Amino acid sequence: MLLTPPSHLNQKPELSPALRTLIARAERALADVLPPEDLPPIELHRAMRYAALGSGKRLRPLLTYAAGHALGYDGPELDAPACAVELIHAYSLVHDDLPAMDDDALRRGRPTCHIVFGEAMAILAGDALQALAFEILARGNTLRGMQMLSVLGHACGAEGMAGGQALDLTATGRVLSLAELEHMHACKTGALIRAAVRLGALTAHADARAQEALDRYASAAGLAFQIRDDILDVEGESSVIGKTVGKDAAAGKPTFPSIIGLQASHTRLAELTDMALDAIAPFGEAGVWLEELARYVAHRIR
């Protein structure tokens, strides 16, 4: 008799019950904030929900909740920023997967948005998800919300995520230095991860010193996340990570293993994890979720 399911059937085997509860909270909040499928424009709403719900890691909303928790706040005001960062992430994946970009047919183990809904609808769904992220932050109608919008807008734009993706496009086939690669990722994935933490900190009224510590944590964890991604592109299994392995290397994309080697990539990942953990040491027990997330980022298998 099987009392517990085998671990490979468990969707998030690596995370504690506390964080899994937060994932469920984020997913409930997302489901509430996304437009319903039975209201027109139905196809657009379906594409938006398909892209944002489903089986994501929810790392960014987890970081928002965990940053709030580190400062003693777990209340409902964290839900809007947690949703906003995940909606931005979801939109970026939809656009990233398009034929003109990475041309991916598989994401999180499912057909990508444009495979299911067509390219035109996928472009619009991404656009509408971005608009929704900003709109829900604006609903709060507080000056703190305004600061969050400023942080998120900057993190998404030409100096942040979109800029990093543009650097990535022009980097394909070129040899980058380690510094150039790290800068590209600081924009491409790092900016939104830093914003996720910053939004949680702003919601929890962080003072300048706490903010600075959390920024250091997020910068280190964001880069660690990307190095782990590159390592998984070499060592992972497609069936586990939910996307094609070896794709970055085959596409001529610069990666940490291709520039500094696999062993040095593992070493750099460990260093960054230590930096992230050092940064949040002052929060003591309240930083436990951030700590778990930093370890998860370094050891995740997908």
Next chain:
Amino acid sequence: MLLTPPSHLNQKPELSPALRTLIARAERALADVLPPEDLPPIELHRAMRYAALGSGKRLRPLLTYAAGHALGYDGPELDAPACAVELIHAYSLVHDDLPAMDDDALRRGRPTCHIVFGEAMAILAGDALQALAFEILARGNTLRGMQMLSVLGHACGAEGMAGGQALDLTATGRVLSLAELEHMHACKTGALIRAAVRLGALTAHADARAQEALDRYASAAGLAFQIRDDILDVEGESSVIGKTVGKDAAAGKPTFPSIIGLQASHTRLAELTDMALDAIAPFGEAGVWLEELARYVAHRIR
């Protein structure tokens, strides 16, 4: 000796010097707010500037300035919302022109963004323009800015522009009723035009009554704009309107002429123009720019 250039060489022959001065003001503000071409990511910044600068009509920023003027305000606080609505408009054109969407190679008489920069960069440039629009509104850090962000987010998203485009996609080849067609356009182009006016009104501290009058003006003018667009698709000249004539009809897109006929489209356009002018009558002389824009919308040749 030629003292004045022939009118067909004049970029905006239909507008008064006052509005042409406002166009120059909007274009200066846009040039300032867009990231510079000599800073990385250079290709992305070039694509953003290419899409947002150049020879647009600038109708949306003009509406923002004109709404402010109707309420007695012409100050510098109008520049950010004027830029924001134009950046959103520019991003929507870039994505609309993509091969997966309308597949247009010509826009405002120039090659479209993806023709010049490639599809991937055009998608990113659109994404970054949207983020920039929200970011510049957030910079003001006032509660009024927050209201504007809420209005703009709603106007861009699934219940506004992106939703209207999704309805447009699913409408191609279908027979729509006049009510369905008007609803589609109220979302697709109307929502942003209403937002342009609303943002000007918010900046100028409009009271509820003024706001309501301006909303009526914007709804009528927005629909009139679209009817004129459809009429130009039948009657216009490609060399003047800067895009391919007859394209909507050939693509099986529902248009006002195709549903109610060309003559009835002219009649409806005239009715809507009267409604727009009635709505702003209470503003007297201060409404002169809004009045000129309503007439321009109805009579423009591109």
